[in-house]
Amino acid sequence: MHLLFYRIFLTLSLSFLFYSCQNTEKKERFYVVTTTGHIADLVRNVAGNKATVAPLMGAGVDPHLYKASLSDLKLLQSADIIFYNGLHLEGKMGEVFHKLSRTKKVFAVSDGIPRDSLLMVDEENHIPDPHIWFDVEVWQYCLDKVCKEMILADPENKEYYLANAAKYRKELNDLNILIKDKFQIIPRHERLLVTAHDAFGYFGRRYDVEVIGLQGISTLSEYGLNEITTLSRMLISRKVKAVFIETSVSEKAIQSVIEGCKQQGHLVKIGGSLYSDALGAANTPEGTYIGMQKANLKLITEGLK
Ligand SMILES: [Zn+2]
Numbered sequence: 532m533h534l535l536f537y538r539i540f541l542t543l544s545l546s547f548l549f550y551s552c553q554n555t556e557k558k559e560r561f562y563v564v565t566t567t568g569h570i571a572d573l574v575r576n577v578a579g580n581k582a583t584v585a586p587l588m589g590a591g592v593d594p595h596l597y598k599a600s601l602s603d604l605k606l607l608q609s610a611d612i613i614f615y616n617g618l619h620l621e622g623k624m625g626e627v628f629h630k631l632s633r634t635k636k637v638f639a640v641s642d643g644i645p646r647d648s649l650l651m652v653d654e655e656n657h658i659p660d661p662h663i664w665f666d667v668e669v670w671q672y673c674l675d676k677v678c679k680e681m682i683l684a685d686p687e688n689k690e691y692y693l694a695n696a697a698k699y700r701k702e703l704n705d706l707n708i709l710i711k712d713k714f715q716i717i718p719r720h721e722r723l724l725v726t727a728h729d730a731f732g733y734f735g736r737r738y739d740v741e742v743i744g745l746q747g748i749s750t751l752s753e754y755g756l757n758e759i760t761t762l763s764r765m766l767i768s769r770k771v772k773a774v775f776i777e778t779s780v781s782e783k784a785i786q787s788v789i790e791g792c793k794q795q796g797h798l799v800k801i802g803g804s805l806y807s808d809a810l811g812a813a814n815t816p817e818g819t820y821i822g823m824q825k826a827n828l829k830l831i832t833e834g835l836k
Contacts, residue, residue: 561684564610566621567594568810569664570640570673572820574614576699577677577692581685582612590812593779598623607631612684614677617641618649620661620808636684643676644669650732662808664820666733667707671700706821713832714738721835725762725774727785730807740831745784759784763791766799773802773834779809802834 561582565571571586578584587603588594594616599607607613607627615621615628617639631637641649641663648669649659664670678696682689714722722740724731729744743765745758766774766788774789776782785801792799805827811817817826 561611563612566615570614577695579695591778592809594620595622599627613637618659618661638680640673640676643672660732662730666737727777727780759787762788767797773800775802775805777807803830
């Protein structure tokens with residue numbers, strides 16, 4: 532009887548011990564909240580199984596206009612680490628990050644980028660273009676920044692984070708070469724990318740593609756008849772066959788340009804819907820940074836042919 536009791540006691544204690552271990556392990560995973568899906572994907576690649584990563588902005592969400600909801604604020608409050616883009620991409624969340632940074636680890640991934648690698652949209656007032664992820668080389672500075680902050684938060688796993696970052700850097704380098712190679716095939720004067728808003732400046736600079744966005748750097752800015760007329764004339768004179776819409780921006784502006792061209796007898800097609808400020812749906816290839824870059828590359832190079 533005594534032995535049976537002892538056995539039951541032992542089993543119970545062991546399962547309790549096992550449960551507590553599991554529980555501790557669970558708690559040891561960092562809870563990281565990011566703004567965009569691009570940053571969430573970057574953090575997942577560095578943090579691996581050491582963190583649970585939750586982006587606030589899903590597929591098709593425009594970060595320029597995004598306002599944190601009450602449930603977002605709760606998520607942010609419960610985060611161990613917060614990564615955001617910075618450079619005013621999240622134009623309506625500046626105050627939220629400012630407040631949170633008093634008590635939490637809050638980092639802008641763009642802080643890792645050397646000043647001379649930033650693209651200025653307004654040189655005089657030093658206003659940089661926030662769409663940094665479109666230059667795969669510039670994005671690697673953000674990879675370094677995420678890796679650095681993960682190591683500072685969790686020095687015990689330094690080698691793990693460094694190995695993950697090195698592996699991902701190799702994938703990014705391969706992607707960078709792929710994009711360069713694909714554009715090399717298209718004659719230079721035909722490399723004209725017309726999109727709904729100015730998200731592709733870094734892309735154009737790195738991969739030698741002329742880029743025109745109908746709306747300004749932020750989707751907040753207005754587009755007018757003047758811009759539409761100028762752009763229609765340009766498309767006609769350069770015989771451009773395709774323009775592109777974006778998953779996170781209304782296609783109203785770009786439709787006006789197509790209509791403008793049509794009235795003057797020049798047919799322009801929509802080359803497809805590009806991923807600009809948001810990734811594709813989770814659990815699809817376009818739900819990752821590399822996948823969305825590849826999807827864009829395919830649409831742009833096929834549209835411009
Ligand atoms: Zn944008």
